[in-house]
Amino acid sequence: MVAVIETVGLTKFYGDAPGIIDLDLEVREGEIFGFLGPNGAGKSTTIRTLLNFLLPTRGSGTIFGLDIHRDTVAIKRRTGYLPGDLSLYDRMTAREFLLYFANLRKVDTRTHVRELADRFQLDLDRPIKNLSTGNRQKVGLVNALMHEPELLILDEPTSGLDPLMRQEFLDLLEEVREEGRTVFLSSHILPEVERVADRVGIVRDQHLVTVDSVEAFKGLANATVTIRFASIPDPRSFAALESVIGVDPRNGGDTLVLTIDGTIDEVIKMAAEQEVLSISTRSGELEEVFLSYYTDADAQ
Amino acid sequence: MLSNAFTKTIRDNLRATIAWTAGAAVLSLWLASMYPYIRDSEEMKKLLEQIPPEVMAAFGMDPATFLTGAGYLSGQLYSFIGPIIMIGFAVSLGAAITATEEKNGTLDMLLSAPISRTHVVLSRFAAVALLAAFVPAAMAVVLLVGNGPFGLRLSVQGILAVNVGLWLLGMVYASIAAATGSLTGQPGTARGVALSAAVLAWFVSVFAPFFGWLDLPSKGSPFTWYIDENPMLELWSTGLGWLVISSGALGAAAVWLFARRDIATELSVFPETRLTPRRSRHVLPRSVWLLGSVAGKTVWDRRRTIFMWAAGIASPLLITFSAWPALSANAAAMAAMIGAMPSEIFAVFGMTDPEALATPAGFISSRAYVNIGPLIMIIFCVGGVSTLVAKEEQAGTLDMLLSNPMHRRSVLGAKVATLGGLAVLIAAFLTAVAFVGNEIWDTELEPMHIIGANVGLMLLGVFFGGMSLALWSFLGSGGAAVGITSAVAVGTYFLNGLATIVDPIAPLRILSPFFWYLGDTAPLAKGPQPAYLLLLLGGVAGSAIAAWRFNTRDLAV
Ligand SMILES: Nc1ncnc2c1ncn2[C@@H]1O[C@H](COP(=O)(O)OP(=O)(O)O)[C@@H](O)[C@H]1O
């Protein structure tokens, strides 16, 4: 696969303070890459260096095979960006803002802006200063998406969005991927990265700790589903499901603790054939895997 | 009781206060140290007795006292540049009482603490009063210390009175800014209204001697209250009382207004006009044709305020033209007297050719092109640089802007070129106004001279704009760039004037941009000058340095 973003030993120091150290990163064409790390890990520093807002202390990087410093304009023509710390021109309306930025790109984005605004339920005609945090974030998102860039670089894009909008946005990212475009998504929110990302890189203390596919991480951590039935079910029919890798009958057999690898869709459908008294899922183990990377660099 | 809101305000503004105070102190020290040279000029003493009082008054000088320390300092320090420093500082403090934080959004946080709004405004008002006092206090200390060594012969009471007056003058405009900020929640509006009020009051007071109809309004001008009876000599005048009363009343208005409105919502101020139902979708963007480029957006941002700037310089220009007939009635007598005068005396106003003062070119230049014109033009250019690029970097929108496929230097270039274009526009407008004034009031100025003066004025602004741009690109701080540029502007303004009197600094005069602009002849008495090229070069060089530096550094760290 072709690397869309590639960095070699990319390092940024703010004076003496480290921002990101020796980053070797590869983001492949057509994937959603989740860049996951706690606050202060170095996500924004990385992104702002990729976009030539910061000059690397050492190391280098390319996007689309173009040098991040020398060819930044050519890169930006094909890239959509949402800053982590979003600020907009307060006195403009969203429509004016988006029109201005479309003009700077010399593209006509009116149809797209309308579609995206409808989708995110964004009122384009209010002054930006009167918008709530979530709605400002939507303006930033529309701006990043409206010219249909080949690469999206999004720094904590869902902050401020309500759950419905967050959902809508993650769906949109998946559509972007289906079109073969690439997404570089920084986040500290695990479930959303888990939901959409193909691969995840974990940064901690300005270092990239590990990169792997979400599936591989899931291999390290399987979710469990605990289902209590009105009558005693047949454990074997659950064990036969592709996504179930372990069945543990409890409580005299009316409760099954299922270890899941993959989606729980099949399990739910099968369980629904009988009367279910309660159901609880525990996906926290994946979170625990990630947390172990957050808190302990040696955890592998 | 003094609360945390009080001490927090002090701490927030400490650096700015130190900068303004240091500037005022250095300037006072410099002007005071020049006094012995002025006093020892023998001829000046004789001649001053003969100058028409109206003319002297317009220049902030009292003929009876100009050569005393008190008269000299009243004219040089306390009638124009001192009030500018004081009011500039006080207005920025006043706007910060509520409006600045309201715009930033931190006011919600503050008001979530268990303290009343009234309490917040009052304790900040007290803090502002204290901070504003630093400027005149430093000036007073300088004069108290310099009194003996420089032979100023000032009375201690006089020093105190004039500085208290200056402080109260500042507090009037701080209160206007605070009240406007309380009403609108917009720091920009608050500053704009307060500064406009100050400029207006200054004009009313200064021109009242020429126009009978200004007599009555001038009695209500804070500038009249402050300086009409020279506080250095008259000590505690009733005018100071009026300053106290008006700043108190305006402060109370700030409290009252702030306690009665929604915080940080646009709907709060004029609900009835803003609440008209939106025509739902597809409202046409405003002035959409400007939003096609960075340059267009730069104009878009100023599509309203540009008229205020133009009017800001045009009105003094027109008023000065219209004052000329009144003055020219005395012209013959005045010319004879001025002709015999040593040239030094008016040099401090940027003119070394005093005879010219008796001519329309000299008189009109002295009002519109020597102090207030450059002041407004420089603020436009330097302030423009600060909002164009420095504030944008600080606010974080520069990241957004540069995520578009454009080179940094072309973004900067477009902004700077547009700002320069707007300065040209203002100059062109002024030229037109001057042509009209020239026709109406028969001042018989040469067309080429009118054009030359406006070109020079514009290029002076361009020079300091370029300078602040270069400073910003290195310091990364718009505030510091504006501060240093202002200090250099004030310093070189006085350098140009004083270098003609004070031999030791005479060789330095050619370094002053004001010398390149003013030279030895009033701007309206000469056409475009070769020296103007220096101003242009300086502006271009500053911009080029900034472009180079801006291209090769981290953004907003
Ligand atoms: N302007 C700056 N000056 C000094 N240190 C900074 C600056 N910006 C960020 N840092 C430091 O760099 C590290 C990474 O910050 P950042 O990239 O913003 O993290 P993230 O986006 O992952 O939360 C942090 O330790 C932070 O303190």
Ligand SMILES: [Mg+2]
């Ligand atoms: Mg960040």
